[in-house]
Amino acid sequence: MVETPAKNPLFPIFVKLHTLNLLLVGGGYVALEKLATLLINSPDAKIKLVAGIISNDVHAVLKEHNIPFEERDFEVRDLEDVDLAIVAINDGQISSKIAAACKERKVLTNVADQPAICDFYLGSVVQKGNLKIAISTNGKSPTIAKRIKEMLNETIPDEMEDLLNNMQRIRNGLKGDFTEKVKQLDAITSVLIDNKNKKSVFRTFLYMLSYIIAILFLMIAGYYILSALL
Ligand SMILES: C[C@@]1(CC(=O)O)C2=NC(=C\c3[nH]c(c(CCC(=O)O)c3CC(=O)O)Cc3[nH]c(c(CC(=O)O)c3CCC(=O)O)/C=C3\N/C(=C\2)[C@@H](CCC(=O)O)[C@]3(C)CC(=O)O)/[C@H]1CCC(=O)O
């Protein structure tokens, strides 16, 4: 049976950007950030960039990674053969028009910082070798997503890559049917959850953070109530 719906209805997927065509519209600061995120995660992503003005920093990344670009305003023909688009321009009305043109052509679109017209959001990404964790707050607080990423980056040991490689070797060497393999893999890895009843550093971090935020919220609310009364 399907479980009750989660509070965050976004469905996470891991996309093979090296097999898809991605259009990035914009050549300023935000486009630079998106470009960096794309390349860190998917160095072989098939990206094309279009922007009225391309900053020197963006130019440098385009050159370094051999990414095709055109220095002119977006035109609908840019969407030909495009699977995904990220729009990072400084004009909300034009962004909405580009998003509408994308929708018409069934191109999935992210408009930086405009959740209402996005088909998908970018997440904060934790990477330890082959392990990748994507974090979403359903758009509520990208800053918290960033902090949790930093926390996980610090707490997940670098040895994770060795663990994954060893597990792959064991997995490839296992005999028996599917159920038997799952049983053996569960048994080998059970040590990882044996400590589940102990309070983890991560949980303590989250408790502390939520208390601090609650206290700050009360202080700010108190300030506004008092200044309205006085
Ligand atoms: C995760 C990350 C991925 C990435 O972009 O690569 C990401 N934003 C990041 C950072 C960040 N963005 C903003 C700040 C300033 C502080 C703050 O506002 O908190 C910071 C923090 C910083 O930069 O330190 C501003 C901001 N962002 C959005 C709005 C509009 C709104 O909320 O209405 C505004 C207000 C703009 C304004 O005020 O003008 C909206 C979105 N930002 C999202 C993703 C999607 C939801 C993700 C989620 O579910 O949490 C969503 C919905 C759509 C999207 O853009 O995809 C990246 C983490 C970087 C990392 O991991 O290091």
Ligand SMILES: NC(=O)c1ccc[n+]([C@@H]2O[C@H](COP(=O)([O-])OP(=O)(O)OC[C@H]3O[C@@H](n4cnc5c(N)ncnc54)[C@H](O)[C@@H]3O)[C@@H](O)[C@H]2O)c1
């Ligand atoms: N810079 C930030 O830290 C920041 C933070 C939050 C939100 N934002 C928002 O993100 C958006 C982009 O910010 P930015 O700092 O990258 O702006 P920017 O001014 O540095 O760059 C804007 C880019 O959009 C391009 N552009 C504008 N219209 C275009 C069109 N029709 N076709 C193609 N390219 C076009 C410009 O040529 C330029 O390259 C803005 O809406 C801004 O309010 C920025």
